[in-house]
Amino acid sequence: MRIKHTYPPLLTTFTIALATLTLAACGGSSSNSKNNNSEPITQAEKKFDCTGSNEAGARIICIGSPDDLSDSAVQKHLLEELAQAQTGDTYILPQGRYNFDRTVEYNGMTDNTPVSHLTFKGAGMDKTIIDTSNASADGFLINNTDNLIFEDFGIYESNNNALKIKNSNGVIIRRMATVWETDYQSTNGAYGMYPVETQNVLIEDSFVKGSADAGIYVGQSDNIIVRNNIAEKNVAGIEIENSTRADVYNNKAIKNTGGILIFDLPIGNGKYGEGVRVFNNHVEDNNAPNFANKSSFAGGVHIVPPGTGVIVLSTSDVEIFNNVIKDHQTTSIAITSYLLADESIVDLPNPEATSYGSIHPFADIYMDGWSPLVRNINVHSNDISVAEGVNDPEGDLIADIIQGYQIFHIFNPDVANGKTTIPHILYDGAGELLANTPNPGGEGESILQAIVGGINQIAEGVKSNNPDAGDYTPIDLSKFAAYEQANALCQSSNGIDDLNLFAASVFETTPQPHSFDENGNPLSKLELLLEEGVNEVAADIMADTKGVMLCEEAYQGSPVTVIFDNEEFGCTSDDASNPLCSI
Amino acid sequence: MLIKKLIGRIRALFIVSLIIAFSGCGGSSNNKSKESTEPPTTNRGVCDQNISGINWPALLEKRCELLSDYGLFTGLPNNPNESLGLYYELSNELFIDHARKYRYIYLPPNTTLNANQEGHLDFPIGSILVKVIALPTTSTSSAEERIAEVRLMVLRDNGWIFIPYVWDETLKDARLNPSGSLIPASFFANEKQLNFIYESPSQNRCEQCHQNRTEGTLTFVPIGPKVRLLNRSIEIESQTVNQLEHWQTQGIIDLPKDVTDLPATPSWRDETFSLQQRAKAYLDINCAYCHTDHGAAALSGLRLEYSRTLGYNHGVCNSSHGWRGGGYDIWPGRGDISSIPLRMELDEATDRMPPIGRIVADEEAILLIRQWIDSMPLRNCSSG
Numbered sequence: 001m002r003i004k005h006t007y008p009p010l011l012t013t014f015t016i017a018l019a020t021l022t023l024a025a026c027g028g029s030s031s032n033s034k035n036n037n038s039e040p041i042t043q044a045e046k047k048f049d050c051t052g053s054n055e056a057g058a059r060i061i062c063i064g065s066p067d068d069l070s071d072s073a074v075q076k077h078l079l080e081e082l083a084q085a086q087t088g089d090t091y092i093l094p095q096g097r098y099n100f101d102r103t104v105e106y107n108g109m110t111d112n113t114p115v116s117h118l119t120f121k122g123a124g125m126d127k128t129i130i131d132t133s134n135a136s137a138d139g140f141l142i143n144n145t146d147n148l149i150f151e152d153f154g155i156y157e158s159n160n161n162a163l164k165i166k167n168s169n170g171v172i173i174r175r176m177a178t179v180w181e182t183d184y185q186s187t188n189g190a191y192g193m194y195p196v197e198t199q200n201v202l203i204e205d206s207f208v209k210g211s212a213d214a215g216i217y218v219g220q221s222d223n224i225i226v227r228n229n230i231a232e233k234n235v236a237g238i239e240i241e242n243s244t245r246a247d248v249y250n251n252k253a254i255k256n257t258g259g260i261l262i263f264d265l266p267i268g269n270g271k272y273g274e275g276v277r278v279f280n281n282h283v284e285d286n287n288a289p290n291f292a293n294k295s296s297f298a299g300g301v302h303i304v305p306p307g308t309g310v311i312v313l314s315t316s317d318v319e320i321f322n323n324v325i326k327d328h329q330t331t332s333i334a335i336t337s338y339l340l341a342d343e344s345i346v347d348l349p350n351p352e353a354t355s356y357g358s359i360h361p362f363a364d365i366y367m368d369g370w371s372p373l374v375r376n377i378n379v380h381s382n383d384i385s386v387a388e389g390v391n392d393p394e395g396d397l398i399a400d401i402i403q404g405y406q407i408f409h410i411f412n413p414d415v416a417n418g419k420t421t422i423p424h425i426l427y428d429g430a431g432e433l434l435a436n437t438p439n440p441g442g443e444g445e446s447i448l449q450a451i452v453g454g455i456n457q458i459a460e461g462v463k464s465n466n467p468d469a470g471d472y473t474p475i476d477l478s479k480f481a482a483y484e485q486a487n488a489l490c491q492s493s494n495g496i497d498d499l500n501l502f503a504a505s506v507f508e509t510t511p512q513p514h515s516f517d518e519n520g521n522p523l524s525k526l527e528l529l530l531e532e533g534v535n536e537v538a539a540d541i542m543a544d545t546k547g548v549m550l551c552e553e554a555y556q557g558s559p560v561t562v563i564f565d566n567e568e569f570g571c572t573s574d575d576a577s578n579p580l581c582s583i
Numbered sequence: 584m585l586i587k588k589l590i591g592r593i594r595a596l597f598i599v600s601l602i603i604a605f606s607g608c609g610g611s612s613n614n615k616s617k618e619s620t621e622p623p624t625t626n627r628g629v630c631d632q633n634i635s636g637i638n639w640p641a642l643l644e645k646r647c648e649l650l651s652d653y654g655l656f657t658g659l660p661n662n663p664n665e666s667l668g669l670y671y672e673l674s675n676e677l678f679i680d681h682a683r684k685y686r687y688i689y690l691p692p693n694t695t696l697n698a699n700q701e702g703h704l705d706f707p708i709g710s711i712l713v714k715v716i717a718l719p720t721t722s723t724s725s726a727e728e729r730i731a732e733v734r735l736m737v738l739r740d741n742g743w744i745f746i747p748y749v750w751d752e753t754l755k756d757a758r759l760n761p762s763g764s765l766i767p768a769s770f771f772a773n774e775k776q777l778n779f780i781y782e783s784p785s786q787n788r789c790e791q792c793h794q795n796r797t798e799g800t801l802t803f804v805p806i807g808p809k810v811r812l813l814n815r816s817i818e819i820e821s822q823t824v825n826q827l828e829h830w831q832t833q834g835i836i837d838l839p840k841d842v843t844d845l846p847a848t849p850s851w852r853d854e855t856f857s858l859q860q861r862a863k864a865y866l867d868i869n870c871a872y873c874h875t876d877h878g879a880a881a882l883s884g885l886r887l888e889y890s891r892t893l894g895y896n897h898g899v900c901n902s903s904h905g906w907r908g909g910g911y912d913i914w915p916g917r918g919d920i921s922s923i924p925l926r927m928e929l930d931e932a933t934d935r936m937p938p939i940g941r942i943v944a945d946e947e948a949i950l951l952i953r954q955w956i957d958s959m960p961l962r963n964c965s966s967g
Binding site: 106107112158167196219220265267303363364 | 879
């Protein structure tokens, strides 16, 4: 298809009420987030109980010694042993709480010999506690090392991330705890369990509490299983970001700001996410204030609206099913394109650009392969419920949406009577609308395709005019094509009763003559009704009456298998007989 | 006879229990872990050889207990006149808490450095890079200082290895310290009293900044000694000469072409260069060892090499993913709220950049970066 070098008059300023996304400070004002501390952790006595082994390739190294379990001795011993780590080492951490003032780190080679298969093991997640509150950076940081196992200990009070693993194939985090003991404190560290740029990651039977960011965060990774964990009182309970093939099941996410997040962000590292299944989780009362904010202009997890169960942001191929999603004061499941986070994704390209980056705010990132849209989302068979009185939506990201619905409730008491303020399956629909709207005067391409096609054309000009520009990767226009039934957003059997709970998109997804104002700005359904007096959308505002989210055929994800040496994990391997896996 | 037998038995028992103790702690011979105050043990093999001059065999074989075992200096290591190596200067250096650095290259006998057409530097096997780090004791504007640590990189057959030493004032020598240490520091900087704990890196931490993953292959590499940072003028006997040219006349380096045709990064303090050149030069040495395609911070998507075009990947309107402070790395026209200078300024572990080696902020540089961003045409990154 040839894209004309003309740009739709529709897209001039694009200032919709949907998104005043200055991303200012959220939070702090939640009414029903309680500050109940968990049970105090038993303070296990310091105890050395370990028999080492010098067997080549399977050394067992007992950290500390029977006659010296001082904090400094244990730390120094571990760091010195790690400076001469060998493949197959197991480091046994003694029982007790140890105060470290250095990061425990390893970077993949000992004197340039590559090392893999390192295991760190304690006496139990409540019995061996490494308190890294005096370390200036992460608690544990292991890079470039394949086949890592972390088992049976806790990492407490890290000033940054508790357990960060980067660039590793094969990571098992099992019966671990990463904890910040003071609830909802903005000075708590960042991520609890944080594998990034990894493959074959299994996080199971673990506990994360108190992170001022995400408790369990898996980023830029592939083949991921997160199961049987408890994530509580974090800003984000569990977050899968820019990752492919993840199964998140049988976890509890409670009392966080947001329960489970599936994000695909324009990071620019060539790594984008898709293919996530979220099932059989218990997601309840994630109504904590967003305590991540550090500054008045913040964006990031800081964008998580308090009181949200599950959020899907610009990630495609996601199946959310069989979860209990209970008592969220804002919304149970929010699914949105990146348009909600940043409107400049649909800015017009600049024909005068002399470098690729200056063609469009997102030119580099589109060329990098990222798409702002959500496609192939199937939300089904979830048990969504909200107790009476739990209805207090908030969050700067969706402040306009909330306000719009509040106004609607006031003016349409008969329609809104008894219903929660905003939809409990909330879909932005704006990205889909622009993908479904033909470029006026074009040749069948969508508005979004006209924009990215324009970027490609200008890039070609930059390349021929600027010898220093180097090569570029043309943007794949098919990613911006109109939605087909096969890649729609579907919801079914979620306990949506259209009485108390309703599911709806903020924008109509099929363009109508009334979908845009005279300046070409798309109009949300609320604006259509309240400002333009388009009465036929009234019913759609409180329910998905046009069937935007009803599908005959819906996306079905496939089970993930994590491979660690010769072992396989997942619903079709070690968990095959688990009823939670047999869907 | 009986007595001898008994002694024999006791000895045997002793050996057995020693073996148990050994395997019990994974073969580590020293897990006492208290900071050693005793003089080093005798009979330390190649480290103890009585060689006059540099102990090359030891450098290629062992991490010796004391810096002096290698014979790299004839006196204090922060005095270039007492070094048996080649003292060198960089156009820009990494800021580490106002610490001063003295850098030396030691080339094995009868070897030279090589630079290729692109300005990549090749070191012969056996090369030693030494960085001596001293902290001011009264003020950054006074010459008074004390040595904190001495870091060695040695190029062995299979790559660079790291040997970190911490200075021991009573020994007037530096002691091997693979787990790093914390050193109280107190001095004035920019008329402000600073009191903080300076952190010398553990051996493994060295590898964090020095790692490179080109096409998936991990190597550890030097950061400072690059042609573009060595290609600068220095003073030799009151004469101003180009450092690389001087080395060439001394037979220390083989250059592929004239120094004026080789890459050179301007000094960020040199006001004859544009604000942008200076700001990018600062970010290059302080950030780009990680913020590059093959560096430790590749995952952030932010790339800050001097040669990188100023665009999204260089941080322009690039939201600060992974930092909960949010915002945009470079928000043109808004130096006050751009994340790069903000993270250079904030001190908490979750915010601080660079994440290691910076307990206090480089205020002069923050000002420069803010001025540079302020000088860009205002753009509203968050168009929502």
